[in-house]
Amino acid sequence: MSLQIGVITLFEPMFAALTELGITGRALRQGLWHLHNFNPRDEVTDNYRRVDDRPYGGGPGMVMLAEPLTRSVQRARAQLGSQARVIAMSPQGLPLTHDKVITLSQSAPLIIVCGRYEGMDQRFIESQVDEQISVGDFVVSGGELPAMMLIDAIVRCLPGALNDEQSAEQDSFANGLLDCPHYSRPPVFEGREVPEVLQSGNHALIEEWRRNESLRATLLNRPELIDVARRAGRLSAADERFLASLSGV
């Protein structure tokens, strides 16, 4: 059975980028996943079809009303099954990680709620939402782009979504270090040469160079990931010697 994902959003057209393009579009056409859309505006019947109102206590912006969101989740649960996991995209959520993506890719149907305005009525979150997820400490205009990042990351994990080449790349990414630099033709571009070792055909040396450049990039840009890898026992004696040679100069 393919992965069923429900999305609750006022901006359904944004998700065409996922359903039509690239790896996620191909995976959808292969039947690996399915997207169900639910619009809170379809759940309100007043003349203005209001889905937001002013916050109690005053202050800037508007709050998404609990009732249209709750009705949307109920409609989604009826369609996807009561065991569906309800995730709200929110700046207040736990930061998204690779481990979380893997877990969600292996779980039941997902219902993802995207907020607009200042946020969602807290009573909706307490009564309907299993967990809140953020994509980082910066502000975007709504939950749709964060939801699309989450869905993209999940769909890439589904068996058959990536070709063999892409899967191998994914494996090297999942090792917890940053990737090494990549080069293609021509051998010299604007006076810059492709590192000689990559043109040597010596695969043991190439592998060692790539590992070392991964370590170099990680130590420089994300030193905390080196500590994580070290504590997880993922650094060899050769890795430690290379890292020591970097901080030594």
Ligand code: 9D3
């Ligand atoms: C100071 C008040 N703002 C909170 C940071 C209000 C606010 C701004 C933007 C409330 C919601 C939003 C819309 N953003 C999201 O819904 C969102 C988000 C984000 O902005 N950054 C990182 N991850 C996420 S997940 C959902």
